[in-house]
Amino acid sequence: MTSSPAEEGKLPSRLVRLRDRDHTRGHLLVSIAALSVPAVLTSAIGLGLFQIVDLHFLGELGDVEVAAAGATNHTLRQFFMMLFMGLGVGAQMMIAQCVGRRDTEAADHVAGQVFLAATAVALVGGFGGLVFPEALISLVARDPDVIAAGTTYLRITFLTLVVMAAMQMFTAILTGAGDTTTPLIITFIVTPLAILAEWAFAFGHLGLPALGIAGMALGTAAGSAGGVGVAVWALFSGRCRVHLRGAHFAPDGAALRRLVGVSWQPALHMLARSLMLVFFMWLAGKLGARVQAAYTIGLRIEMVAVLVIFPIANACATLVGQNLGARDLGRAWRSVHVSFAIATAAMWPVCLALFRYRAPIVGFFTDDPEVAAIAAEFVAFSSVILAFYGLYFVSYRTLQASGDMISPMLISIGTAVILGAPTGYFLAMGADFGARGMWIANLVNATANTLLMTGWLMTGHWARAHAAAEGA
Numbered sequence: 001m002t003s004s005p006a007e008e009g010k011l012p013s014r015l016v017r018l019r020d021r022d023h024t025r026g027h028l029l030v031s032i033a034a035l036s037v038p039a040v041l042t043s044a045i046g047l048g049l050f051q052i053v054d055l056h057f058l059g060e061l062g063d064v065e066v067a068a069a070g071a072t073n074h075t076l077r078q079f080f081m082m083l084f085m086g087l088g089v090g091a092q093m094m095i096a097q098c099v100g101r102r103d104t105e106a107a108d109h110v111a112g113q114v115f116l117a118a119t120a121v122a123l124v125g126g127f128g129g130l131v132f133p134e135a136l137i138s139l140v141a142r143d144p145d146v147i148a149a150g151t152t153y154l155r156i157t158f159l160t161l162v163v164m165a166a167m168q169m170f171t172a173i174l175t176g177a178g179d180t181t182t183p184l185i186i187t188f189i190v191t192p193l194a195i196l197a198e199w200a201f202a203f204g205h206l207g208l209p210a211l212g213i214a215g216m217a218l219g220t221a222a223g224s225a226g227g228v229g230v231a232v233w234a235l236f237s238g239r240c241r242v243h244l245r246g247a248h249f250a251p252d253g254a255a256l257r258r259l260v261g262v263s264w265q266p267a268l269h270m271l272a273r274s275l276m277l278v279f280f281m282w283l284a285g286k287l288g289a290r291v292q293a294a295y296t297i298g299l300r301i302e303m304v305a306v307l308v309i310f311p312i313a314n315a316c317a318t319l320v321g322q323n324l325g326a327r328d329l330g331r332a333w334r335s336v337h338v339s340f341a342i343a344t345a346a347m348w349p350v351c352l353a354l355f356r357y358r359a360p361i362v363g364f365f366t367d368d369p370e371v372a373a374i375a376a377e378f379v380a381f382s383s384v385i386l387a388f389y390g391l392y393f394v395s396y397r398t399l400q401a402s403g404d405m406i407s408p409m410l411i412s413i414g415t416a417v418i419l420g421a422p423t424g425y426f427l428a429m430g431a432d433f434g435a436r437g438m439w440i441a442n443l444v445n446a447t448a449n450t451l452l453m454t455g456w457l458m459t460g461h462w463a464r465a466h467a468a469a470e471g472a
Contacts (some may be wrong), residue, residue, distance in 0.1 A: 020241070023178050023319055024100055024326040028338050032315050036342075038184040039175065039311030046187040048304045050223075052364075053195050055300045057202055057216060059365045063293045064143070065213045066366070068150035070296025071141045071281060072157055078274040080125040080158075084165050086267025087118050088172030089400050090259050095176030095242070096318050096401065100325020111173045111235075112248025113255045117263075118169045122162035129158020140281050143289045153213045160221035163228050170231040175314055177241040178322065186230045194223020265405030269396070272412035276445065279421050280438050283428050291435050294371045297362060298378030305350050305386050306393075312343045313393035317401035324402060324466055333463065336398050343390025355383040374435050381439040385446040392450040395457040402462040411452045420445030 023031045058066045091114040098107040128136065137150035167190075171183045198219030204210030211218065235244040277299070284292040316339035323332040354361070358379040362372045396408040423444055427437025 021178065023322050024328060024331070028319070028331070028334055031319055032312070032335070032338060032342060035175070035178065035180050035315035035318055036312045038180040039314060040308055042171070042180065042184045042187045043307035043311055044304075045184075045191050048307045050191050050194060051300050051303060054198060054216065054220070055297065055365050057198055058213070059367075061202065061212055061216075063289065063366065063368060063371060064145045064149055065216075066296050067141070067143070067146045067289055067292045068137070068153050068213060069216065070292065070299065071137060071146065071150050071285075072154045076136050076140065076154060076278075077157055077161075078277055079271075080121065080161055080165075081168075082270035082274050083121050083267050084118055084168045085270050086263040086265075087114055087121070087259065088168055089266035089405075090114075090261075090263035091169065092172050092176035092314075092317060093262060093321050093401050093403065094259065095173060096178075096321025097325035099177050099241075100322035107177060108242055108244060109248050109252070110255060110259070111242045112244055112250075113252055113259055114169050114173060115166065116249060116251060117256060117259060118165040119162060122165040125161045126159045129155050129161075133158070140278060140285060141292070142285045143292075146285075146289060146292070149213050153217050156214060156217035156221065160217070160224065163221060163224040166228045167224050167231065170228075170235070173242055174240060175318055176321065178318055179241040180311075180315075182234055182240040186227055186234070189230055190223050190227035193226045194220055197222035262403070262405055265409040266400055269405075269409040269412045272409075272416040276416050276420050276442075280424060280442070283424060283438055284435070287428065287435060290368065290371050291374055293366065293368075294374035294378065294435065295438070297365045297371070297375040298382065300365075301354070301361060301375075301379055302382045302386070305347070305354060305382075306389075308346055308350055309343055309386070309390045309393045312339055312346060312390065313397040315339065316394050317397040320398050320401040329463055329467060332402075336394065336457070339394045339398075340391060343394050344388070347386055347388075347390050351383040351387040354379055354386070358383070377436060378439050381443050385443055388450055389446065391454045392446070395450075395453040398457055399453075399462055402466055404462045404465065407456055407461075408453065411456065412449060415445055415448045415452065419448055 021031065021034050023035070054069075055066070058069050091110060094110045095107045098104070098110065133155040134147065134151045137147055137154050141147050141150055170186075174180065174182055196219075198216050200206040200208050201211050201215030201219045201222075202213070203215070208215075234240045235242060281292065281295060284295040316335055319335035319339075320332045323329075323335065358376045359372070362375045362379060366372050366375070396412075399405075399408050420441055424438050424441035427433040427440055428435070429437075431437060433440065
């Protein structure tokens with residue numbers, strides 16, 4: 001996974017050094033910066049900027065379209081994205097430990113099996129979206145107009161899950177290998193393409209018919225397809241830290257079983273959040289289409305902030321995985337401490353800005369004063385959650401990188417089932433707090449998650465378990 005002199009000439013030297021840095025030695029701050037800064041930029045451009053523009057386009061189409069996209073993306077599609085994220089977490093852990101052991105061929109082989117597994121999951125989702133779109137959207141939407149718009153949007157979104165899955169696996173694989181620079185370069189190409197495609201398909205520009213919400217789904221798929229084309233070229237050409245060849249795609253039962261064995265727990269971990277989103281979207285639907293639209297806007301804004309935290313936590317996971325593979329437990333612990341400090345320091349300015357400017361930020365996405373007021377209240381609560389949520393993200397990604405997939409899953413599912421969902425229903429419906437009850441419950445659930453996850457990490461059980469396994 002090292003580059004030849006000829007290959008190095010094809011990229012600026014600083015990017016090559018970032019891509020090929022050995023994260024089992026050297027200054028930790030430099031390693032975290034080398035991994036997280038490109039990943040933050042990738043998230044900011046590929047997800048943050050795209051989400052903002054995407055939501056703005058939806059807002060121009062109308063509140064019904066906003067609610068329909070939210071009901072699909074933040075609930076139903078989230079189920080399959082959860083499975084992809086589980087595979088990505090398992091892949092990142094396995095590849096990082098292979099790289100730490102200097103076993104590059106094993107890392108390449110794992111990458112091929114990851115793409116096989118993700119494709120199988122995406123095809124199942126595509127079939128469901130083709131056959132049952134209206135039944136699926138009706139699970140979380142009540143308004144007939146939202147159901148009608150959502151049916152079209154969901155069908156196209158689910159049929160194109162395979163390209164979205166491929167992009168997600170590409171990023172997870174290279175992140176585990178310690179290369180977050182190549183996904184950033186591809187993002188610079190893909191994001192403008194996706195935005196242009198949405199604008200053209202949805203509003204009828206560049207000689208295309210105006211397809212409305214269907215055009216939004218097609219535009220997103222077109223951008224992802226372009227990214228997959230570039231990613232496939234990069235992986236097969238050997239211009240990144242994973243070099244795929246045809247033999248790596250031959251199904252390997254043992255490798256697939258191990259991948260699934262370390263992926264289902266993080267998938268269920270994500271299921272806890274997905275079920276909370278589905279449940280809250282259902283609650284919002286019972287409170288009215290305006291509340292559902294406001295919740296969608298609030299989630300999109302919150303996601304932009306999460307895109308700052310998650311790359312830092314992901315960088316920590318790569319460092320922990322590679323250093324455990326290199327049998328340097330002390331450096332793995334130091335990676336956690338440094339990541340805690342960086343994640344918290346990075347989020348405070350973001351949270352203060354969200355709280356202070358929540359009204360004008362929300363106003364960018366809707367002209368409806370009632371929707372704007374509800375969404376602004378959501379953002380106020382969310383800014384408090386995000387101030388300390390870096391601890392939660394770093395903790396659960398560290399545990400997963402060490403191979404402890406069970407504990408994060410149990411903590412997240414337990415808090416969602418025992419605390420988050422019942423509190424939300426009681427406050428929103430039983431105590432007549434309305435939408436504010438949902439926001440309070442979200443705060444309670446996030447606080448419990450953070451305390452439990454960070455507390456379990458700091459007991460050091462994951463480190464002792466790894467040390468015992470290495471000594472056996």
